[in-house]
Amino acid sequence: MRQSDKKASFIELGTFLSQFTANGNTPNPAVKHNDRFYDAFIDLINLSQSHNGWFTPEQVYFAVQSWAEALTEANINQWLSRYDFPENQPKTVGLILAGNIPLVGFHDFLSVVLSGHKVVVKMSSNDQKLLPFLAQYLIAVNPELESYITFTEGKLENFDAVIATGSNNTARYFEYYFKDKPNIIRKNRNSVAVLDGNETKEDLINLGEDIFRYFGLGCRNVSKLFLPKGYDFKLFFEAMFEYGDIIHYEKYANNYDYNKAVFLMSRFELLDNEFMTLKEDSSYASPISSVFYEYYDSAENLKSRLEADKDQLQCIVSNGIISDSISFGQTQKPKLWDYADNVDTIDFLIKI
Structure with missing residues (x-):
């Protein structure tokens, strides 16, 4: 499956997400599959707080809008243009996601799929609904993606590399269990x-x-x-x-x-x-x-x-006191190329 087709699917997802804001939801008749997903997504946002008490509609809408703004053709092209993607056989990458904020693991999910690999996702018990819903939308847009995306509730198995996010305590277990696989282990920051x-x-x-x-x-x-x-x-x-x-x-x-x-x-x-x-x-x-x-x-x-x-x-x-610092009010609006822990996820995925 060509990377350009995958990019187009995520751009379509960004357009879908742009319909939903805390100030009101406005359907765009040009968006694909709204008949199946528009009302269902509003319901999911409204129910998110019942799944995780911290996921108020306001916070979920903020996360959704942040990804709507990120998933544009210009942003994705700017992000990926710095890499040379080899035509290798797809590997299977396991993701163990955190659940502290809405869609916190979406960047890893996006990176794996656009790198040409297959993803097996183990969701946090605190955030089990949002990412699988967006994955279903992506598959509706491009059915070929179904063979690239798997969610599991059990133990991760049959994977070639892993990206795991947790606390400093769980990271020690991750480092032990995944020591024989290429990995990115994220700790508290x-x-x-x-x-x-x-x-x-x-x-x-x-x-x-x-x-x-x-x-x-x-x-x-x-x-x-x-x-x-x-x-x-x-x-x-x-x-x-x-x-x-x-x-x-x-x-x-x-x-x-x-x-x-x-x-x-x-x-x-x-x-x-x-x-x-x-x-x-x-x-x-x-x-x-x-x-x-x-x-x-x-x-x-x-x-x-x-x-x-x-x-x-x-x-x-800071206001520039520290070089390479972020401006006030921008920490929760990272660009696609602002990597967690300053670890280049795409570079890791290209080399596995």
Whole structure:
């Protein structure tokens, strides 16, 4: 099956997804198979929260729109143009997916199929519905894809390579079980923001998107701030109030109450605005509803620290203080060529 046909199928999927937004769904009569999939997808989005309490319609719509914007002909061509794809016999690649945010494993799925391989997917119990639905749409668009896509609920078997995502603990098991196969094993990572005190309120409102999108559950969510000594939090908290409604979501509120109580019982000093806490801490991984912060004495020393800790970091956000950093508000809008853990998935797949 030609790569151009597969690309066309994913572009068609992007057009399908573009019909669905949090501000309202608008059917496009030019989209293929809407009679089978349009209403069913709306129903699935509305039911997602019953499958995973964190998957509110707003969060699922955001993920859907992000992929609608990514799956264009221009983006896919720009992404794949840097690679030479050999005409090898397709291999079978097993995927073990996380389920922390909606469609978190879609990029790996997309990469395997467009690389010419077959994919066997083991879904997370926290996200079992969305990707199989999109796979069914792809197969409706191009029935030949059916032989390339398999979902399994049991043990992964009969595969040539594997991409597995999990915690640091599960990664140790993955590394043992898959040591004899080509693999990418993804562990816990966190994202940080570096501020210098010259940020505008708009910058900080955008930073709030990096903190609160998906309730802070993603590895691309900012969980740690690096601040200059003497930083004034006034403007920061003014900007964060734009996201105050998050406390009305019960699961988030429960985490806020619990984590705040744990901190206070441990006699930690906190900054608190009634829906998020800030705690001075050298760690990168903060609990839901909390962001850690740490002061830095010089940008150069901080750059050295971040370089030394790069294996723990997914994204660095700043206004250019750190080279190759991401602009505020953009962490949850990665490009197709922004690889998780900075591991080039396509290059790995070409070489297996």
